[in-house]
Amino acid sequence: MERGKLNRGLSSRQIMMIALGGTIGVGLFMGSKSTILWTGPSVMISYALVGIFIFFIMRAMGEMLYVEPITGSFATFGYKYIHPLVGYLTAWSTCFQWVIVGMSEVIAVGAYMQYWFPSLPTWVPGLIAMIVLTTVNLVSVKSFGEFEFWFSLIKVVTIILMIAVGLGLILFGIGNGGKAIGFSNLWKNGG
Template sequence: MAEKQNRELSRDLSSRQMQMIALGGTIGVGLFMGSSATIKWTGVSVLLAYAIAGLVLYLVMRALGEMLYVDPSVGSFANYATKYIHPVAGYLTVWANVFQWLTVGVSETIAVGMYLDYWFPHIPGWVTGVVVLAMLTAANLVTVKAYGEMETWFSLIKVVTIIFMIILGLLVIVLGFGNHWQPIGFSNLWTHGPFFAGGVKGFFFALSIVITSYQAIEIIGITAGEADNPQVAIVKSIKSIVARILIFYIGAIFVIITIYPLNELDQVGSPFVETFSRVGITAAAGIINFVMMTAAMSALNSGIFSSSRMLYTLAIGKELSPKFLKISKTLITTITKIPT
């Protein structure tokens, strides 16, 4: 009786890695450098914008989580679009995801080169960017576990930085640490402009940017196809990920708008650098530059992973060349079945 072999991608991602991958993909460079611009457009109501976006995100992720629990496949939401809407919907979903990450990947590669220029000013940015891109690609080709562990450390760096910044900020606000022990208090929340500083138009403009900042949380759906014990990992990840992201985003933004008057934010640059400098951390610029570099590398890493799996999904459906089905032996699990 002949044996039949069926290959599937190796399930080596743990629940811990899945949660950190989703966090790492979502917390990007924008929070560290672009937050002051968003606050300027909408004022204190930026907190409401993040809360609304978070609620929408929660509903979407709960729905995705239920579908992933039933069918934790590699193609994830693209497969669901094909199955429950129309094959054209699934096809367009895959290519939208791939082109999105191609665009982001190019920009993040350039960004990595710019950040490395801080330490290596004599090396062209495109050289350092391409070297990092090659390294991340090689890591993705080794094992999915290597990708997950790398993304876990990238995420941890960002998370620790944000938590540290929130704690330092609260010490400045409540105790006056770094401000000659004169507590700043909470008056900056209402003394430098209305709640909707940019009006309704400014609020909705900022809301669109805020929603974009949550981009990449969908990575958790793609990782489900390679998760060890996917049902358990999915439940833990979906239940905790939204709350954690809201704490990091809303917590950091709250500290920023409480410490710095709204009419002075455009002079601050990066609020993270300014907050660390305020409490005497003189290496703040270098620290934040390193964090932003890892944030860009994290986004690039996520893009390589996501787009490669989406192209693999198209190849499975015979909508792309069979060449895209070729994967390294370390990324597959071979299951031997004996037909009855």
């Protein structure tokens, strides 16, 4: 048989885009708005500091996985190198976190649909999203990978466009009558 027919799993492009899209999540779109409204530009400092901290943790974990490639990664490392209780709590907190993330994503779908269809109950789009995702996932891994690839690509392209439009507004005044806003809003008027 041909190699392509034997491989019914995920392709490299699907895995990379799913990983990238999975790190973005809907929290970037919903959460950043409320965070900026509450804290102003100081949130950028917080995000930078936490980002640096997480970067070094992930680098360390990447090196540990390179030296000792095992299943379970951080829960197994916590169990083995710190204490069995740490591994146990890490594994269960990861499960709990994914349940919470899954629920928040479904709620976000309903909230986004409220923008276009204000009279639609929030739970309807969430239920439809769950049915579609479950159906695609049950069909085959390859179909789920392709589905996730395209939806992750939408998130990535949206972020790139948001950055481009934001820079156009800040530097060239695109959408503001040609009057560049500049970066002074970060410290003017209390942020």
